[in-house]
Amino acid sequence: MQTNAQHHLEIGGVDTLDLAQTYGTPLYVYDVALIRQRIQAFKKVFEDRGLDYHISYASKAFSVLAMYRLLKEAGIGADVVSGGEIYTAQQAGFEMSQTSFNGNNKSRAELVQAVEAGVGHIILDNFHEIDLLEEVLTAADTKMKVLLRLAPGISAHTHEYDMTGQIDSKFGFDIQSGQAEAALTKVLAAKHLVYQGIHAHIGSQIFETVGFEKAADALIKMAVLFKTKFDVTTEVINVGGGFGVRYSTADTPLAPQTYVEDIVDEISRQVKANDLTMPAIWIEPGRSIVAEAGTTLYTIGSRKDIPDVRSYLAVDGGMGDNIRPALYQAKYEAALCNDPEAQPTQTVSIAGKYCESGDMLIWNQPLPQTKPGDVLATFVTGAYGYAMANNYNRNPRPAVVFVENGQSQLVVQRESFADLIHLDK
Ligand SMILES: Cc1ncc(COP(=O)(O)O)c(C=O)c1O
Numbered sequence: 001m002q003t004n005a006q007h008h009l010e011i012g013g014v015d016t017l018d019l020a021q022t023y024g025t026p027l028y029v030y031d032v033a034l035i036r037q038r039i040q041a042f043k044k045v046f047e048d049r050g051l052d053y054h055i056s057y058a059s060k061a062f063s064v065l066a067m068y069r070l071l072k073e074a075g076i077g078a079d080v081v082s083g084g085e086i087y088t089a090q091q092a093g094f095e096m097s098q099t100s101f102n103g104n105n106k107s108r109a110e111l112v113q114a115v116e117a118g119v120g121h122i123i124l125d126n127f128h129e130i131d132l133l134e135e136v137l138t139a140a141d142t143k144m145k146v147l148l149r150l151a152p153g154i155s156a157h158t159h160e161y162d163m164t165g166q167i168d169s170k171f172g173f174d175i176q177s178g179q180a181e182a183a184l185t186k187v188l189a190a191k192h193l194v195y196q197g198i199h200a201h202i203g204s205q206i207f208e209t210v211g212f213e214k215a216a217d218a219l220i221k222m223a224v225l226f227k228t229k230f231d232v233t234t235e236v237i238n239v240g241g242g243f244g245v246r247y248s249t250a251d252t253p254l255a256p257q258t259y260v261e262d263i264v265d266e267i268s269r270q271v272k273a274n275d276l277t278m279p280a281i282w283i284e285p286g287r288s289i290v291a292e293a294g295t296t297l298y299t300i301g302s303r304k305d306i307p308d309v310r311s312y313l314a315v316d317g318g319m320g321d322n323i324r325p326a327l328y329q330a331k332y333e334a335a336l337c338n339d340p341e342a343q344p345t346q347t348v349s350i351a352g353k354y355c356e357s358g359d360m361l362i363w364n365q366p367l368p369q370t371k372p373g374d375v376l377a378t379f380v381t382g383a384y385g386y387a388m389a390n391n392y393n394r395n396p397r398p399a400v401v402f403v404e405n406g407q408s409q410l411v412v413q414r415e416s417f418a419d420l421i422h423l424d425k
């Protein structure tokens with residue numbers, strides 16, 4: 001947390017009170033330098049080891065034109081999961097060969113769109129999709145590089161809704177029951193699918209490396225099986241994303257690059273032990289690239305003090321701009337922008353303005369005295385915040401600004417009431 005000479009909270013060299021004044025609240029503010037640093041730290045792990053690699057930022061964490069432009073500048077790829085993300089990346093002028101396309105129910109229309117857009121790789125998730133993509137490619141008379149998403153049977157230590165690699169999951173080909181082998185057989189028989197490798201994503205907001213290492217081992221085992229049984233070389237091992245970040249003092253993640261160092265070292269060991277050629281290693285970090293770079297600014301409004309029970313302090317946003325506390329009991333921390341380091345004198349619970357009792361942003365936040373009109377910042381809201389924002393109660397979605405070197409830039413305009421009825425008939 002940075003403060004300026006007036007003791008105000010500052011982000012990227014810009015006073016947050018000025019940002020709130022200029023752009024209004026609620027407001028998502030991104031520290032662009034921090035995003036660049038995160039990307040560089042991931043790159044460095046691979047480059048220090050001289051490895052063939054690909055970083056595919058999981059766009060779902062935060063997908064807007066400005067973000068794809070930033071990725072392009074930083075020289076990394078992007079993973080997309082919908083026609084909307086493909087469209088946004090294209091409109092941003094993103095190099096589409098540097099995208100991969102994930103998802104458990106890609107529609108025919110989305111596959112056509114992906115092929116026409118020149119998406120680099122499609123990560124096949126199920127048997128239906130193998131048939132569908134082969135049909136689309138036959139009609140277009142073109143080929144597509146594919147990875148197979150596997151469910152390695154690993155339960156990551158995270159919120160139940162954030163687990164994706166366990167056997168009982170809607171994602172990917174199950175390894176244990178032989179689906180993975182059956183999928184490879186089908187891909188090899190399809191004329192327009194070019195097998196490149198395998199993928200696993202075990203979940204999100206994970207704090208330990210052991211789950212990733214187990215997933216890497218499972219993928220290497222499959223690469224060995226594919227080699228011995230099918231004489232097929234696996235050129236890409238994609239270990240997904242899911243590297244945890246620190247939302248509150250209770251969280252104890254590793255440095256983002258530490259996860260990758262461990263995974264890469266494990267893969268290198270296993271490749272050597274199994275006498276394989278070293279594949280390209282791909283990662284798909286989303287949260288760990290953007291979460292900590294994001295801060296949301298709110299204006300404080302009403303207050304309700306229930307003697308001996310609780311004090312509710314309400315802000316002008318809530319579950320419409322940050323649904324994570326309601327959906328995953330996610331914990332956040334907040335500070336007052338006019339003096340974030342002032343001694344707390346009270347404990348309050350930060351409520352949103354939506355008509356739901358569950359619309360709470362933070363329970364039991366220590367704060368100094370506040371008054372209506374004060375600006376409150378909640379930290380680490382850069383991932384799955386704006387991305388999951390909604391118009392519940394017909395509230396317009398907030399604006400997004402990028403700040404860097406003392407300059408701010410509006411990258412997403414605040415929705416207007418007119419925008420809200422734009423599509424109504
Ligand atoms: C396939 C896939 N890759 C990457 C990610 C990104 O995860 P995270 O934002 O936790 O890094 C996700 C989301 O969990 C995902 O489903």
Ligand SMILES: N[C@@H](CCCC[NH3+])C(=O)O
Nearest residue numbers: 162164204205324383384
């Ligand atoms: N939306 C989730 C993570 C995304 C999971 C995607 N597979 C969160 O905010 O934690």
